[in-house]
Amino acid sequence: MTVRTRFAPSPTGYLHLGGARTALFSWAYARHFGGTFILRIEDTDLERSTPEAVQAILDGMNWLGLHHDEGPFFQMQRMDRYREVVGQMLEAGSAYYCYCTPEEVEAMRERQRAAGEKPRYDGTWRPEPGKTLPPVPEGRKPVVRFRNPLDGDVTWNDLVKGPITISNRELDDLIIARPDGTPTYNFCVSVDDWDMQITHVIRGDDHVNNTPRQINILRALGASLPQYGHVPMILGADGEKLSKRHGAVSVMEYPAQGYLPEAMLNYLARLGWSHGDEEIFSMEQFCAWFDLDHLSKSPAQFNPEKLAWLNNHYIKQSDNARLEALVRPVMEREGAQFEGGPDLQAVIALLKERASTINELADAAMLFYRQPAPDAALLAQHVTDAVKPALAQFGKQCETVEWNKAALSALLKEVLATNKLKMPQLAMPLRLILTGQLQTPAIDAVLELLGRETVLARLAKFSK
Known part of the structure; x- marks a missing residue:
């Protein structure tokens, strides 16, 4: 069997960290087994889907280097296929027309709530042997509902969570096509996974409740079932659901803030997955190691300090x-x-x-790369009468000293010894005069990079 995974975001917003991690795990699983990684854009929510969101997803995937092998496929371009399958299901009796209005369904559920029952569609239009259906309302367009099994359970061995069982009595006959004929989410996902021969579905655990519905649809179609793995969500450091204040922004905010893609990938890989005590690794190594056995069953916590630490490592490298x-x-x-x-x-x-x-x-x-503008109060504090002769001596000898870090360091020590000063007494005023700030790298390194001409010009400007 060739492993075929997919990442299937909905373009109703940006690609966030949770989505990026799902994409990474799906991509890495395919790479680990030499399989195929598919990108699918689930854009049937016409009111909320936007071209900008599609582009944000593509940009985010490209920045991370999570390149797909097939796709991107767009659900809105597959409408004819969905209608074909709906027709087949109606013909086979695994789907049926329902003429209830949304108001009638809501009233139905209100009665069930009042009776202490779980609110669900009651099967008014579900065909059964010997059952007489209501007369078809004139001029009303029906929805199409899936004929969900009434008894039994849906069980799957989740690749992350272990065995999960949900009773069919918990599931009602979901709508698979709206009155205008457009298909609904769970139906489209099922048909896509079937047509694209997806073998492993790795996604967030907010999809657990969708899985039994999709399994039942696939079984009704006579399709083979993928294996499912549901990854726990990412929480903030405070244990709350990840939000903008925790960093739940578009993935593309991170390059704008100065993060490297390899740091983000390394960080996301460790959010809920581990390989011993390994913290830093390449994506080649990650793909070689990655399996679903070492995914955590508990939510991961986003730690911006850890991300910054990793980013520093990759900047240094x-x-x-x-x-x-x-x-x-x-x-x-x-x-x-x-x-x-x-x-x-x-x-x-x-x-x-x-x-x-x-x-x-x-x-x-x-x-x-800017003209220094030292604070007058700081200059008065650090450029004292005791220091001025040392500054003058240093400036004079800068005209002829060999201009490298070692020679400049030796010159500094010579001037300090001559004037009986300690390094901070000379280095601080030099930093202020030459850069406008007190905190810099080692002063000899700063001098070497600024160059003789710039150093002499700035010292001369100050002496005037």
Whole structure:
């Protein structure tokens, strides 16, 4: 058997973290077994589906590198197929026309609630041997309902949760086609999984209640059943359902915030799955390891600090040329003046060890590409009469010193010894004068990157 998985989002909003994790698990399962990963867009909710949401899903999948082997398939382009299957089911007697209005069905349910019963469609139009159906109301278009089994159970061995059994008495005859002929969600999913020969359905556990309905439809069609695995949801660190305040935003917000796709993939892979104590791994390694036996049955908790830690790891591991391509546009938006400044890749090499995001890296790099504007009060505090002779000596010797980190470090120590100062007494005013801020990387590294000409010009400007 060739493993065939699918990711089937509804384009009624952005691709969020939960959806991205479902896509990752489905993709990795197919890759692990050398199978096929299918992308399907379930766009039958015409009121809420938008082209923008479709594009957001495609963009998110592309950024993450979760490339599909087949698709994307759009349900709205498969309407003829759904109508064909509805016709077959009506002919076979596994579906029937129902002429109840929504108001009549709601009144039916109200009576059941009042009697302490579970509200459900009561089968008014369900054909049975010896049963006389009501007269067909004139001018009323019917829905089509699935003839769900009245007795017995639906049982499947969930690949994550283990055996699950739901009684058919809990399920009523769901609508599979609306009065205008458009099919409904559970019906379309069942037909799609059948036609696309899906072998494994990996999805969020909010779909558990849909599974027995889909199994019954597939059985009525004489189709083979996929195996189902329902992954627990992602919660915030406070144990509540993930919301925008926890970071439940579009996946495409994360590249905008400066996250790398490999960090996001690595992080999502560890949300509810584990391989021993392994925390950091490539997607090649993940696909080699991934199985459903090690998926947790408990909800995972989103931890933005852990994501930032992983992102820092991948930034440190990244090629400086790649980082430059990501950092430069961010800096340009912030007004960076690159002309006459140091090589950006050299600056990145100095700064990337401490950066948790591309945006943090860009922000840190800005000190090399803008004119410093030191605070007057800080200058008065750090540029004291005791320090000024040392600054003058340092500036004079900068004219001839060999311009590299080692030579500049030796010069700093020489000036400190001559003036009987400690390193912070000289480094702090130098940082202020040269960069406008007190916190920078090592001052000798900053001096080397700024270059002799810039350092002399800024020291001279200050001395005036």
